[in-house]
Amino acid sequence: MSLPLHEKIRSEIEADILTGVRTPGSRLPTEHDLMQHYGCSRMTVSKALSALAGGGLIERRKRAGSFVARPKVHSMMLDIPDLELEIVQRGQRYRFELSERTIVPPGTPQAREAGLAEDGELLMIEGVHFADDVPLACEARLVSLSAVPEMAAQPFSDDSPGAWLLKHVPWTEAETRIASVAANAGVAAQLQLPAGAPCLFVERRTWRGDEGITQVRQHFVGSAYSLVARFGPAKRAADF
Amino acid sequence: MSLPLHEKIRSEIEADILTGVRTPGSRLPTEHDLMQHYGCSRMTVSKALSALAGGGLIERRKRAGSFVARPKVHSMMLDIPDLELEIVQRGQRYRFELSERTIVPPGTPQAREAGLAEDGELLMIEGVHFADDVPLACEARLVSLSAVPEMAAQPFSDDSPGAWLLKHVPWTEAETRIASVAANAGVAAQLQLPAGAPCLFVERRTWRGDEGITQVRQHFVGSAYSLVARFGPAKRAADF
DNA sequence: TCGTCAATTATGTCTATACATTATGGACGA
DNA sequence: TCGTCCATAATGTATAGACATAATTGACGA
Incomplete structure (x- = not known):
């Protein structure tokens, strides 16, 4: 050596x-x-x-x-999954289907709640992620058009908004909230689940510096999805 | 500066x-x-x-x-909550109630599945975490007695097994899996929920070096619990 | 007895220098 | 034209020493 x-x-x-x-x-x-x-x-x-x-x-x-040092329980590394990559790696076909796309005028409660620019327009996007035509997750997203004006011109016919943002917009800060919820009627319909089925709910807000870029709320089909967090030398990653 | x-x-x-x-x-x-x-x-x-x-x-x-470098893995820091601490900080009273405690002989499928020592005894512990006598989470835990022999003598009448382990056993590596599941009959009974209610399911395995220490499966009442992960300078932590 | 202050000790930062390593690119020769 | 080889430019490792900083300890005085 x-x-x-x-x-x-x-x-x-x-x-x-x-x-x-x-x-x-x-x-x-x-x-x-x-x-x-x-x-x-x-x-x-x-x-x-x-x-x-x-x-x-x-x-x-x-x-x-x-x-x-005593290892701190309070912080582990959470792998934020790239949905498309994971689906393709499982050997399935990935597709994002846009179901709604609206411009939200400035100053609405929605914008304030999302913590995005209150004096600029927002783009609202809703859609579903499919793996081999089976819905895996649905999302509702707000994007600040003052932070990302190019976003308005994107079709998202195939590429998901999240993937597009990841590729084109650098960010410095993000916060993710994870919970378990029962599918309401709208979510259940989009995911082809019975109402009340358990879903992994992920809400993420992203900033560049002090400027809010996007907020997204995703519902994952509970039976098909899990997140993984690790602490320590991840030699064991290959075991699973 | x-x-x-x-x-x-x-x-x-x-x-x-x-x-x-x-x-x-x-x-x-x-x-x-x-x-x-x-x-x-x-x-x-x-x-x-x-x-x-x-x-x-x-x-x-x-x-x-x-x-x-081109960013590779997209990861964030996940705050793994200390249940007792959080409950106390909310001004509620914390209590752990032990409901089962068994010695599992070596070589069972359970032990193999958990990735713990296959040639040593395991301690199986089940119990419920309460906040002001309202159940917040239940857990089923396996502990390798060859790694932590002192564990067998602990009462867990008040202190939870997790808190005890954290205080007394150094560990180097952990993996946490997070999913959303429907409460089965057993979980529903322990958490006083209707069967099928959404629960945040957390499974964690912990090692010291190559030796497996413990595996725990926790079900959190979905409506009462969420996890938070962050990336970047968490100046925004106080906002929420 | 108790607090205050200063000496001590260990880490933290930084410099200037030396030599090692290694990939690049150009000079040179077949 | 093509390949070989060497000078060069960049990072990589290491040293010895200087001074800064911070916390502990103990001595000293009220």
Whole structure:
């Protein structure tokens, strides 16, 4: 292994943490000790520790030393699925069917509720995502036309609005809310489900800087869809 | 802003990438250029670029330069709620009620399915989380007793198994699966819901290194619960 | 006894320098 | 024309030292 030294130091300590040799809360040797142990300069040790701290594995405190961090339950990585990609990967055909497309004038309660520009027009889009002609999800979306004027000209005959936005509009901030709801009459009809069937409800708002770009509410057919979140080195991803 | 310089450089470039000023595939200035631009040493610039590369935002190639990476996985941070904490913060009283507790012998299909130690005993625990005596969620948990032998002696009369594990067992890796399901008879009875009511279903597996620690399946009352995931500087957290 | 302050210690940042590595592109020769 | 090889330009790794910052500890004084 011709790894750079700081990588070697990093991976050795990481292994100790992952295998439980070093337990959360315990103190690591000081940079000075490690520097003597590995026979290198302090900068090299520091680089290794910085990487570990960046990855959240250790916590460094001045004067006190470096400590193995307790993993925080409160944050895991959630993979936001690209519906089209997932459907195609399952070997099915993807299709988005536009069912409604309206311009919402400025100043309506809708716009205010969505947290989008109150003084500009909004584009409202509704449609259904199909996998091999079976509905998988439906969505209702509001897009700020002052933020994304090009959106008005898009057909969305085939490409979904979400995919188009992802490709063409850079964003800096997003918030997603996930819940379980019973399908109301409208949703049930769109998804060809009995009313009251459980749906995974996802609401997402997206911003660029302080400017609201879009808000979307999606209902996924409960029996066909799940989200996955992970914490830690996702070596296990391939197992499933 | 008294940020360290390398942090300032990093965040400025990051902002340029996120806002689309620098587009995927485009080349960054060389370290030498940046070092002149910021009036600092090359090491400082390099530290900033290393951090960006570590975060997957740029790709560095020798002789060629550094390039903005094309975003690959689209992921956000998911806040996994601490049930007890949230309930108490709402001003309600939290209680966990144990309804079943069994030792599962080694080698059963259950153990294999859960991905826990196949050659050790498992502890099976079932119970309900209450907020002011209203059921909010029920859970069925399997714990590997070879990984956590102390678990067998815990009463869980008041503290939930999850909270106990979190306090006493270090873990390195976890995977959470989120779906929407209809309450079956058992779940409906525990949660005092009509059968078929929508529930947020959360399944989590936890490991330390390669050793499986626990698997839990939780059903949350759909009308009372939602999860939140975020991407970006969460300045907006307080708005909601 | 209790608080205050300063010395100490460990990490945090930064510089200037050196040499290693590696892909590119151009010079040169067959 | 084509391939080989080398100079070059960029990043990658590492060092030694300087000073900054912050928290702990203990000494000292009220």
